[in-house]
Amino acid sequence: MKIIGVNASPRMHGNSKLALKEVMLVAESKDAEVEVYDLNLMNFGPCHACNYCKRKDQETFIGTGSIDKTKKSNSWMLDEGHEGICVQDDDMAKLLRSMEDADALVLSTPIYFGQMTAQAKTFLDRLYAIYxxxxxxxxxxxxxxxxxxxxxxxxxxxxxYITYMMNNMITxxxxxxxxxxxxxxxxxxNAIADKEEQQKAIDQLAENLKKQ
Ligand SMILES: Cc1cc2nc3c(=O)[nH]c(=O)nc-3n(C[C@H](O)[C@H](O)[C@H](O)COP(=O)(O)O)c2cc1C
Structure with missing residues (x-):
């Protein structure tokens, strides 16, 4: 089983990262393969809405940036085009490639002004490539x-807001x-470190990562 953890807090010792680390430790103890991505340390930007990822023909391209032919190696790409491939060859492209054989993805984000962080939103928007x-x-x-x-x-x-956001991503x-x-x-x-109830909830999430 492969699990990808995505930390959307810019704090590398913050609660989101701490909780994610705990999930990954539990998963590792059950022999899962884990990968953690700290969005704030990655080189990637927002979706350009060029729809390159939606094109089934090689030539049609309406966005900015250059077309990287090496992305042909992505296994979900159709032979005749570049459906599901993002035109931006950055750290998010690496994450998308890693998702190809992942079983679970855990996104951990703080609330900023009533919403997910900008890092989390940028990550989610880039998943448009596989939408x-x-x-x-x-x-x-x-x-x-x-x-x-x-x-x-x-x-x-x-x-x-959180329930709506989660259901929207899932659908x-x-x-x-x-x-x-x-x-x-x-x-x-480091607040969650002394909160038993929160630790329990995090461990339970980790226990439930196995697919149905
Ligand atoms: C820019 C900014 C905006 C925030 N807005 C909210 C908010 O609207 N509601 C809230 O409950 N906490 C808010 N917070 C507090 C964080 O959500 C809280 O400290 C969180 O636990 C931080 O997560 P971290 O430790 O993983 O970085 C805000 C913090 C920052 C830096």
Whole structure:
């Protein structure tokens, strides 16, 4: 089993990263192969909406940037075109390639002004490359789980937004639905370290990563 962890907090010792590390440790203890990506340290930008990833013919291209023929190696690409391939050959392209044989993806993000971080949104937008493509059919699906860390004590405050966001990703990208854990009252970078309930919730998410 291969699990990809995506940390969308710029704090490398923050709660989102700490929670993700814990999930990965549990997964590793069950012999899973794990990879962690820190979005804030990666070289990648937003989706250019060029629709290169939607083209089944090699030549049609309406965006900016150059076409990298080496991307032909991606296994989900159709022979006659570049469906499912992002034209931007950056660190996100590497992550997308790694998703080809992943079983689960865990996104861990703080709440910034009532929403996911800009890093998380940029990552999700770049998944447009595999939206409406044959990626999931070829891949057998990926279980998508979410960890949220926020300052506000009341778990309900952003729940509607979080639930909507998660369901939207699952429906649009045909992910299998994993757990969603909301970690509250975490303004201090290491806050979750002494919170037993939050640790339990994180461990449970890790236990449930196995696909149905
Ligand atoms: C720019 C910014 C905006 C924030 N906005 C909110 C917010 O709207 N609601 C909230 O509960 N916490 C907010 N916070 C606090 C973080 O969500 C909280 O500290 C979180 O646990 C940080 O995660 P980290 O430790 O993984 O970096 C904000 C923090 C920053 C830096």
């Amino acid at each position: 409406d493509s044959n990626f999931m059919e070829r891949n057998g699906g990926i279980k998508f789980s979410l960890i949220i860390s926020q300052g506000v004590v009341n778990e309900e405050v952003f729940k509607e 649009m990208l045909k992910f299998e639905k994993g757990d969603c854990v909301i970690l509250t009252d975490n303004n201090k970078p």
